Amino acid sequence: MHIDWAALGQVFGVSLVVTVGLVGVFTLGILGTSRKPATTTSAPADTAGTTALARTGAYACFALCAAAVGYGIYLIVA
Amino acid sequence: MENITLLIGIVIVTALVFDFTNGFHDTANAMATTISTGALKPKTAVAMSAVLNLVGAFLSVEVAKTISGGIIDESAGIRPEVIFAGLVGAIVWNLLTWLAGLPSSSSHALFGGLIGATVASVGFDAVNADKVVMKVLIPAVAAPIVAGIAAWAATRLTFRLAKGRDEADTAKGYRAGQIASAALVSLAHGTNDAQKTMGVITLALVTGGVVAPHSDPPLWVVVSAGLAIALGTYLGGWRIIQTLGKGLADIKPAQGFAAQTGAATVILASSHIGFALSTTQVCSGSIMGSGLGRKGGVVRWSTAGRMVAAWGLTLPAAGLVAAGAALLADQGDWGIAAVAVLGLGVSGAIWAASRRKPVTHDNVNDLNTPQGLPEEPVGVVTAALQAVAPPPAAPSAPVTTAAAPAAPAAATTG
Numbered sequence: 001m002h003i004d005w006a007a008l009g010q011v012f013g014v015s016l017v018v019t020v021g022l023v024g025v026f027t028l029g030i031l032g033t034s035r036k037p038a039t040t041t042s043a044p045a046d047t048a049g050t051t052a053l054a055r056t057g058a059y060a061c062f063a064l065c066a067a068a069v070g071y072g073i074y075l076i077v078a
Numbered sequence: 079m080e081n082i083t084l085l086i087g088i089v090i091v092t093a094l095v096f097d098f099t100n101g102f103h104d105t106a107n108a109m110a111t112t113i114s115t116g117a118l119k120p121k122t123a124v125a126m127s128a129v130l131n132l133v134g135a136f137l138s139v140e141v142a143k144t145i146s147g148g149i150i151d152e153s154a155g156i157r158p159e160v161i162f163a164g165l166v167g168a169i170v171w172n173l174l175t176w177l178a179g180l181p182s183s184s185s186h187a188l189f190g191g192l193i194g195a196t197v198a199s200v201g202f203d204a205v206n207a208d209k210v211v212m213k214v215l216i217p218a219v220a221a222p223i224v225a226g227i228a229a230w231a232a233t234r235l236t237f238r239l240a241k242g243r244d245e246a247d248t249a250k251g252y253r254a255g256q257i258a259s260a261a262l263v264s265l266a267h268g269t270n271d272a273q274k275t276m277g278v279i280t281l282a283l284v285t286g287g288v289v290a291p292h293s294d295p296p297l298w299v300v301v302s303a304g305l306a307i308a309l310g311t312y313l314g315g316w317r318i319i320q321t322l323g324k325g326l327a328d329i330k331p332a333q334g335f336a337a338q339t340g341a342a343t344v345i346l347a348s349s350h351i352g353f354a355l356s357t358t359q360v361c362s363g364s365i366m367g368s369g370l371g372r373k374g375g376v377v378r379w380s381t382a383g384r385m386v387a388a389w390g391l392t393l394p395a396a397g398l399v400a401a402g403a404a405l406l407a408d409q410g411d412w413g414i415a416a417v418a419v420l421g422l423g424v425s426g427a428i429w430a431a432s433r434r435k436p437v438t439h440d441n442v443n444d445l446n447t448p449q450g451l452p453e454e455p456v457g458v459v460t461a462a463l464q465a466v467a468p469p470p471a472a473p474s475a476p477v478t479t480a481a482a483p484a485a486p487a488a489a490t491t492g
Contacts, residue, residue: 007353019340023232027239030251
């Protein structure tokens with residue numbers, strides 16, 4: 001009986017990394033676009049210009065996620 | 079296409095009914111948490127899933143080839159009766175698990191049915207045991223674990239990152255993301271599962287000598303399989319949606335997003351790498367994982383236990399029903415007619431039982447669990463929807479679809 005452990009391991013590794021990565025990136029996007037609480041320490045940049053920077057970063061995050069969805073569709077179609 | 083016999087016609091219709099129950103059964107995979115977190119209204123969710131399933135059915139014919147040439151040795155004398163018996167077994171099991179509101183794998187039911195019927199009719203030699211282990215058993219164990227761990231880790235991460243943020247602010251983003259992931263799951267489901275039916279119909283056509291072995295499914299097969307699965311998806315197996323969306327764990331938008339993204343990723347990664355995992359088990363696993371990933375999150379292990387028991391039973395139970403059906407169908411025309419009548423009777427009885435406590439799109443999010451879940455705002459929307467359009471008797475369709483073509487068939491063959 002041949003069990004393809006390598007493929008299974010690969011599925012596990014890829015799934016874990018991609019899921020955590022995508023959810024993480026998307027969460028960053030949400031953080032960048034949503035209202036901040038008064039006592040925030042989560043954003044690395046400070047004071048003025050933070051919001052613009054955060055927004056740009058957030059859109060970059062969403063773009064990355066959109067690209068991932070596009071790649072997903074490509075995988076389904078191919 | 080002209081020389082399709084009555085028997086092959088029956089097999090094709092039965093395969094389409096199975097396809098319908100498959101869509102019906104698996105709507106929950108893509109849409110359960112989308113509905114329970116309020117990302118989409120129940121009707122919108124199933125409509126979107128149905129369209130994507132239909133689109134998915136046309137995207138590729140890769141799977142159809144491997145199913146008809148994989149688990150069962152076609153050259154060992156698999157006749158249409160055997161396929162018919164296998165399908166009946168799979169349909170009966172799908173309906174039973176639907177009645178119990180348990181998400182079980184439709185593919186496993188199909189495999190189990192085909193294996194049981196083949197063993198009863200031809201013998202053990204015609205089943206590729208290696209393929210059964212590789213394609214059914216290992217994935218069944220691996221899928222929930224892989225998806226569960228991925229969704230668990232992702233849930234932990236997203237809650238940690240969004241710590242201190244008001245949930246009301248972030249929920250909208252999570253819901254939007256969840257819709258995208260759910261769409262991918264639906265699309266992938268259409269490409270995978272509609273093609274299983276195409277594979278079965280093609281197998282029936284091959285065994286009947288209508289098309290050459292290892293040929294692509296004809297276009298009408300693709301179209302009808304896509305439509306059957308989309309219709310089933312649209313009518314929605316609300317019982318299973320309720321279990322997955324509300325019964326298994328309390329899912330907040332962030333968790334729904336993590337679970338759905340994990341499910342989509344695992345499904346795509348596994349099918350791309352060539353180690354196909356069952357959608358149902360992936361989705362259930364990821365929901366449990368995300369349920370555990372939130373601090374104070376609960377997984378209702380009694381529900382999870384029943385679900386896992388159903389997974390374990392799927393293959394043998396569908397196999398046993400199919401084996402019985404195959405023995406009966408082997409008796410000749412009256413046997414096939416008897417199987418058709420019995421299958422319809424059992425389906426009708428299950429449907430009648432389901433009407434005692436119907437679960438529809440307007441009560442899908444109200445679950446009287448011991449924890450006493452708060453009612454979702456969706457309830458208001460669906461109540462309004464219901465006022466506009468009274469809810470159709472959703473589950474009545476499989477019975478009528480099955481009844482219409484099979485009744486004259488039974489009359490003529492009997």
